[in-house]
Amino acid sequence: MELTRRSILCGGTVAGLAALVAPGGARAQAQAMRPLTGAELVAAANLGGEVGYIVADARSGLVLEAMNADHAMAPASTAKTITTLYALETLGSSYRFTTRLLATGPVSGGVLRGDLILAGGADPTLETDGLAELAAQLVRAGVRGVTGKFYTWGGAIPYAAEIAADQPVHVGYNPSISGLILNYNRVHFRWKRGQGGYALAMEAWSEKYQPAAYTIDATLTNRKAPLFDYRQAGGKEHWTVASGGLNKAGSLWLPVRLPEAYAGDVFQSLARAQGCVLPAPEPLRSLPGGARELAARRSVDLPVILRSMLKYSTNITAEAVGMTATAARGVNAARGASGAAMSAWLSGKLGGAKARFVDHSGLGAEDRISPLEMVRAVTLLGPKAGLRGLMKPFGLRDAAGRTVTVPGLRVDAKTGTLNFVSTLTGFITAPDGTELTFAIFTGDLARRARAQGGQPEGSKAWIGRSKILQSQLITRWATLYG
Known part of the structure; x- marks a missing residue:
């Protein structure tokens, strides 16, 4: 089914989600051990703060599972995903600096x-x-x-x-x-x-x-x-x-x-x-x-620059690209004002959005976007921009944090990391070929605010648990909805 404004991702809420989850219970019950639910995985991660996630069918836009998906959170460097879409539409793929x-x-x-x-x-x-x-x-x-x-x-x-x-x-x-x-x-x-x-x-x-x-x-x-x-x-x-x-x-x-x-x-x-x-x-x-x-x-063409930016999460590249796009629109491109211009653009593209950007890199903790809005942007705008081809493969981790490979499962995504903030968004291809889009946001901004510079105590271990949770959720989704 072609994604339209009448599909679920075009709404502003995920209320009543339980009735919209794709069938999969019979398969799960047939397994010798019941897989943990998303809520159970979140509880086991013991992150505190806030956790929000959403996964959707990439072709239809049907929301398959979500938690706190419409709650605005700090996106960290996943904000560069929106900057990429904004710049490509504004400047074009042949743009060179x-x-x-x-x-x-x-x-x-x-x-x-x-x-x-x-x-x-x-x-x-x-x-x-x-x-x-x-x-x-x-x-x-x-x-x-x-x-x-x-x-x-x-x-x-x-x-x-x-x-x-x-x-x-x-x-x-x-x-x-x-x-x-x-x-x-x-x-x-x-x-x-x-x-x-x-x-x-x-x-x-x-x-x-x-x-x-x-x-x-x-x-x-x-x-x-x-x-x-x-x-x-x-x-x-x-x-x-x-x-x-x-x-x-x-x-x-x-x-x-x-x-x-x-x-x-x-x-x-x-x-x-x-x-x-x-x-x-x-x-x-x-x-x-x-x-x-x-x-x-x-310079080289814009998509080459953006691919490198997403791979290495280069903050100055995101700011230069985003502010150049804003200037090309004839709008005030100063820091803060340019972020607001990108926020307005996103709202127009999605038919209404509450996302608020101060910068284009996500380095500051003031940016806000919900997992739902992020997935809507990735699903609605990503294919035309060739977004998946610009993202890098995401390596899954087991419960001990070691890299693991699941045959047939591919994830292309953008990560985001600040002290006590860890985010991920992108595309999943399940072993059976099912295409999914997703966003997982975790953040403890109160704990981040109490930390004083450098690498605050506990942040590294917290981020490690968040990344394990991300892998667990992705594996769960590929099993249930693939």
């Missing part, structure tokens, strides 16, 4: 008679190697210097200092948002202890090139906590690191908060290495009229 070098004057005698502008296009995939390609294009265009200034512009999407305010200051998955993004707006911090003490480096690390980042530095300080502290001064970023917290050698990615200065600094180094000397970069508020393109780097 473009980073450009613009000139305000002619090139004569190896010199640009005017200003050079590094203009970001909100490309979340731009890395140092790609910036080096742009520098090579500039040199091939005959530019060895400029008479004017070197500007950087990140106004393709609005700036935000961070994605979520409740994250530790040093985590690389919570960088700034800007229309000029380099290395996912992260810098590679490296340390090594020698006879004279520690040697520290801040680098724009990429596969081929690792230039120093001169607008970001780190110094050691004699303190126990916090491990990292951050401040800005003079248009640069300064980190202090507790010396007692470092081992002999290591590295990690730190978030960048001044992305235009960072990208301009790195580009200046890359251009100099190829024989083009540029002045120090300066930020530009708006692009001048009449500037012409000297060079450009275009």
Whole structure:
């Protein structure tokens, strides 16, 4: 049966669900041991907080089983599923992000008679190697210097200092948002202890090139906590690191908060290495009229970017993609406003929805969507967008948390994880070929709010129990409804 607005998933409630569950009791009763019900599995998981789930027939939209399915909960990174659908419909599958070098004057005698502008296009995939390609294009265009200034512009999407305010200051998955993004707006911090003490480096690390980042530095300080502290001064970023917290050698990615200065600094180094000397970069508020393109780097097609985003759950990619889609709709694309625009879009597509998004990545705990609305989106909008092909296979776990394989059972899904929040949504193919869609949300936001930064006590074990519950529910559904 074709999915229509008269099917169950198009309603706003799952009241009276028991009468709508597909027959399966006779098969279950015939088994030597009765499988646990969904409610019994939830009780055994002992999560506390809230648990909501729903599974539906992917072809008809018939709801097969649910618990608290119409209760809005924090989706964590499953919010990226909605962002994927939103971006593909708005921008199209052939969309590519473009980073450009613009000139305000002619090139004569190896010199640009005017200003050079590094203009970001909100490309979340731009890395140092790609910036080096742009520098090579500039040199091939005959530019060895400029008479004017070197500007950087990140106004393709609005700036935000961070994605979520409740994250530790040093985590690389919570960088700034800007229309000029380099290395996912992260810098590679490296340390090594020698006879004279520690040697520290801040680098724009990429596969081929690792230039120093001169607008970001780190110094050691004699303190126990916090491990990292951050401040800005003079248009640069300064980190202090507790010396007692470092081992002999290591590295990690730190978030960048001044992305235009960072990208301009790195580009200046890359251009100099190829024989083009540029002045120090300066930020530009708006692009001048009449500037012409000297060079450009275009990203891969949008679906390739989204597949990687869903696989690695890259937060800055979700924000850049979502905010670009909002800007393309001619709506305020600032953080918060862009999330609200996606919420309104989803409500329009589903014929009414109460979902509320503050961001596009789910990194913050303020987003809300019900399992029912998530499954409606996956079922109604997913096939046209090719959503399942963008999701990654989900590995089932047994009661001890070990990976297991069920012959003929395939799950393609998006996970979501925050402290005391674990979510999952996607597609199931049962061993007999039955296609199902589902969402499982678990969250203890009260316990999360009481935790203080880092990895709070008990969160890892809690998430482990939630993931086991997810596997148990999926296996149950594939058995009963497949």
